[in-house]
Amino acid sequence: MTAHLSRRSLLGVAGASAGTLLLGACSDDKTADPNGAQTINWWHIQNTDPMLPVWAAIAKEYETAHSNVKVAIQPLENEAFKAKLTTATQAGSPPDLFQSWGGGVLQQQVDAGLVKDITADVQPWIGSLLPAALQPFTIDNKIYGVPFDVGMVGFWYNKELFTKAGITAPPTTWAELLTVVGKIKAAGIIPIALAGKEKWPGHFYWAYLSMRIGGLGALQQAAKDHNFDTPDFVAAGTRFKELIDLAPFQKGFLGAEYGSPDGQAATMGNGGAAMELMGQWAPSVQASSSTSKKGLGDKLGFFPFPAVEGGKGTVAEAFGGGNGFVVGKNAPAATLDFLKTLLTAANQRKSAATGAVLPTVKDAADAIADANSKVVAASLAAATGFQLYLDQAYPPAVGQQVNDSVAELVAGSKKPEQIVVDITKTAKSQ
Structure with missing residues (x-):
């Protein structure tokens, strides 16, 4: 845990x-x-x-x-x-x-x-x-x-900010999500809030992309083989890096916590970002962390993690x-x-x-x-x-390595090909 x-x-x-x-x-x-x-x-x-x-x-x-x-x-x-x-x-x-x-x-x-x-x-x-x-x-x-x-984890979004950026419907594919992020940035709005310090919120992106690209079978096979050094997991990191390279997160996100007064949930709850990828508890934590203690209310919407073109997984698979x-x-x-x-x-x-x-x-x-x-x-x-969340689905040491490695990818200190080697090394040591 x-x-x-x-x-x-x-x-x-x-x-x-x-x-x-x-x-x-x-x-x-x-x-x-x-x-x-x-x-x-x-x-x-x-x-x-x-x-x-x-x-x-x-x-x-x-x-x-x-x-x-x-x-x-x-x-x-x-x-x-x-x-x-x-x-x-x-x-x-x-x-x-x-x-x-x-x-x-x-x-x-x-x-x-x-x-x-x-x-x-x-x-x-x-x-x-x-x-x-x-x-x-x-x-x-x-x-x-x-x-x-x-x-389940999904994207929580500020409907008002989407409208300001000229976005009429939530994205359904990864390519559309990247386009939406570009439009939001062009409108002078922070696209995504992220608690980089706590690491686990970042792992949601890599895990979901692994699911959408490789399907649930890839994650199940990795658990059996203790091997994440496969094309599907590398591709998940590569696609996530497409998003990271757009610089979509709030200023100081690498040091941001999740539930603190200036953290990820508060940034969303105070209207400071257009989206966050988070679990079903997001609205209540946004509200309790916001200045008003009420959060976004009716302005808040939800959409599933998008499909990845050509991937083996589907939007109907939940994380x-x-x-x-x-x-x-x-x-x-x-x-x-x-x-x-x-x-x-x-x-x-x-x-x-x-x-x-x-x-x-x-x-x-x-x-x-x-x-x-x-x-x-x-x-x-x-x-x-x-x-199940990868940092719970796998043995604790492997789950922690997933969080640590994805955090390195987010920070730009490791490449997609490197993090799968590190995770595999920890998995094989268990």
Whole structure:
């Protein structure tokens, strides 16, 4: 997991005092008897409004309906959660139910025997979820976690600035995007906001271009072969460099953070740039980071990452991720039933109504109020394929190398041919 997960989660970035929240990792009360007294130790990172009270209320309702079950909730700030989970898993004592983003970290937990294969347990109800949302939690055709929130990365744009630049429709191809960037610059407007300091936002471009050029198969093959030194990945860097060479980013972007008062989200939220490539949480972070605390409102639009002419991928393939829960190896019997309760359509609607969650249960989509969030949800529902963020999909060291190498490409210190060699070297060392 990487340091930006708190931003991706949308849900728990404030620094609650972790010291007052850290309870024991394991319950002493493990039993296979579904009617016996049980304690479910549940760790999550929704430690602030709006989701903190929602989760608490659902747990209380479950306890009321199941007098033999106690749900011990440990809401943790994101970084505190990661640190404590690392300690617990290294000790072989994972919590009973805990936050996960799937991908490479979950793979390591599966390999270590720390989490349960819940494939058979969830079969009666897993069909109610968006198929794309399950992919990061499915390893070797077995389900190890269930997502409660899912989203995708795409371009968020300022409709007013597009109109000022004479652009009547969002671009649908890479060539059109480059043309749009040129028009926006010619109008005296900054085309794109980018948090260069944090590196992960830049990796979105290279990852999406790799998908559009090589298709999902190229990314999957790279994971198996530990090899990124292929024409498709080189081409992704070459195409990204076409954009970089247009100097589309705001002044000082290499030192810019994502959520700071002068960072990427604030630049967008204050109307200082026409576009940003970001996940489904973008509108809320734009608003909270903006001077007005309201963001762009109705001026904000969304469009998918464009197609690349001649590429093997399609616009219907989505890149993103979400939040989910996995079940620890020693979890009591009631844990899976409680997990099922969290994922009922009614409870997913409660989560979606906060505006902080894009639900994974199909029938809960009607609770999404924001117009742009509806577009994202519709795009995900229609997705023909799904790729998890590369810095989560691959082993952590490989994900970090992707971020570092793409940052070098953005800064102009490495060429497209060089970064794939560096990423491959790290992948083969794992």
